[in-house]
Amino acid sequence: MSWVKLLAGFALCANLPWALAQNNASQRTALIVGIGQYGSPDIPSLSGVVHDFDSARKMALAMGIDEKNITVLRDAAATKANILSQFKRLSDITPEGARAFIYFSGHGTRWQDPQAGGCVEGLLTYDGQTLTHKEIAQATDKLSQKADKVIALFDACHSGGVTNAGTRSMTAPLSAPLFAPKFFLKAGAGQDMCSQPSNMVSRSLFGEATRLNALAENFVQITSSRPDEVSFDEPGKGGLATQGIRDCLLGKAKDLDGSGAVSMTEIQICAQNTINAKLKNVAGLTPHHVSVRGARNLIPVAVVKPPPEPEKPVAISLALVAPAATPFTPAPAPLPALSPVKPAPSAQPPKPTALKPPPAPPAPVVAWVDEPLEEPRMTETDATPWSVSVATLRDVEQQKNPRRKLDVQLSKSRLQIGKDTLDLSIKSSHDGYVYLVLLGSDAQSFYVLFPNGLDKANRIKANQTLRLPKPDWQVKAAGPAGTDQLLVIVSDTPRQMDSLTLAEPTSAAPFTYSLNNLQGRTALIRYLTGANTRARSESFGAKLLSIQEVL
The missing domain is CATH 2.60.40.2550 (Immunoglobulin-like)
Known part of the structure; x- marks a missing residue:
């Protein structure tokens, strides 16, 4: 041993039955929003979103959120007014010092904002309105102030793709039936200009939340792709990012540093490997990249899989x-x-x-402006x-x-x-x-x-x-x-x-x-x-x- 002299000793027993965190933290809350069918026939449907609901629910349960504390908005219920109302409700029902999980699956969009000096992005609601990151941050400001940790996962994209060499875009028609881009450009929103990243001014939820006094150490934003990339919906299975994050959070991710728990960075690495494998041999496509901002070292699930039988204690x-x-x-x-x-x-x-x-x-990691993200450098x-x-x-x-x-x-x-x-x-x-x-x-x-x-x-x-x-x-x-x-x-x-x-x-x-x-x-x-x-x-x-x- 190193150094301990006590009046008396005590035993630390690691022989505990394995259990997921969902059995222990009933005060945590979640809001799950998914839009696969939009109110306007002009907006393409996303057939995989129906599967994202099940994936998001499994992630919420694994994070320790009881079923009774999970709120779901689906398709027609996911109007802009309803989503903002549920954000505020989530802020009210989440106890001081508890955790909250926010999930969105659907189309992202981008439009011209003269006040911002370029194109800004947001989420497309069922009724064809746009929900900006600034509006989300304002609606969840109370939540950010009181919650111990807020985890926000957005499986949507804010780029329609670009055609320049070396960019991530869907250019092969044969690939279209396999993977649908989770992006829709509204008419009159800047036309093709705002589907290109050249004049983009990013206003991420993380950036807006920290501007409203949220602490970077208490907030995690997970996005399915970088601002200039297309993220994809897979019919019959759901969003590629959601699939990867779900599987990695539920046990596929490796504890690379051997600490005894899996961090968001380790889950990000695992999810990216999943996306890479999915798109490896798909003509005309290159992988989009899962991004994590804020508390990258957050442990979303304390135990991700049963550890091996312990060695005989010394x-x-x-x-x-x-x-x-x-x-x-x-x-x-x-x-x-x-x-x-x-x-x-x-x-x-x-x-x-x-x-x-x-x-x-x-x-x-504290990012006060929307600078380019670096890939995590962690290996086993x-x-x-x-x-x-x-x-x-x-x-x-x-x-x-x-x-x-x-x-x-x-x-x-x-x-x-x-x-x-x-x-x-x-x-x-x-x-x-x-x-x-x-x-x-x-x-x-x-x-x-x-x-x-x-x-x-x-x-x-x-x-x-x-x-x-x-x-x-x-x-x-x-x-x-x-x-x-x-x-x-x-x-x-x-x-x-x-x-x-x-x-x-x-x-x-x-x-x-x-x-x-x-x-x-x-x-x-x-x-x-x-x-x-x-x-x-x-x-x-x-x-x-x-x-x-x-x-």
Whole structure:
């Protein structure tokens, strides 16, 4: 182990039954809008949209949204007035700190807007009106202010295609019956000029929402194609982007960094591979590109598929330190130092080595203007135990709500092994519950330092300082030399212990079980992000700190 000396130990059990997040987060909401048949005969129908409803519903359920919280507008019901009304209703019914999912499948369009100095895009409603991103952002402004996270998925396109070489367009007539473009240019809206990207002024929902005070870390916009591309509807199956995102979100996506959860970036990569495969041998077509803006590191589904059976946990004995006696707390009898219990040869962990500090996490993606998007650069690699473990803690930290301000101060960021003890102070902008998770420098285990079997009183009041550890339990550096990662969380609501079971401390069982395997990392993410709570608010503040252990 790295360094933990407690008055008593507790067990972290990763042996939990697998379940999708839909069984746990009933406060989340969704609005699903699809238009396959338009009111005007001049607007081409999209026969695949009927299948998109089922796909969107499956995605909503997988995101933890109960059936009763899903609202659907289909074809004739999806007029501009009705859609705007339902956006406002969604803002009203979504509890403070919950998540919301918005889905649209149908035609996109683009028209000339002299005030914008070019062509702007929007969604085409059943009654032939246009719904601009600015109007959507205004109708959902209240939602963006109160929700923990908003995920908006638009399977539509805003370009009719261009004919210049190298562009994504549908030029082969034989391909037309197979894939229908999800774009319609209204008469008098600029004619062909606005189906070309040359003078485009993009006004994406993400850009409009952030202009209206939505936080980039709390908002995700997923679009089926880039602004100058055509996205396609496949008869009998639905939108290509919807198919790809659905399958990847429900289990096809790979956990590329081994963190124990799948982020929106990893789902984007998976969905793009699906679209590429679909259009690989289709004459005259090249793939359109799924784009993700905002909180690309968001984890939409905590568990995407059952992890493999866990390895036999390695029991780690802890040396015990009795606290100094006080007038209020009798000092316990002296406790002996215990040697580590050696596991079976097959489960013997590798010899720990001193590790260099990990690189700083990437800055959150915050786009205040509509600049060209870069493709994500993430590939599947042979991740080291250290990198996948740090990725787990970073994944958790990046689910935080920036409106929950957290100030954490270490009395020392360099601790001498065998001498110095952990000491930190925590102040939160909101009332909440404090959780401390340690990844030791040996990268063998995660330790939930607080709450623990001895001290479960983890409540904190807004703007009041909490000092940890408390007088009746201590944490002392014990090596090896290297870098520890300490994750501090203050959540609006307490986390449920069904995935991590605390055991009462005894002098005979001062140990934790290693959680540094796939199932353990998944369990830790579920526990810390509140994926197993039915509370109204899922919001939390978080801060990841580095601590050096030195000889």
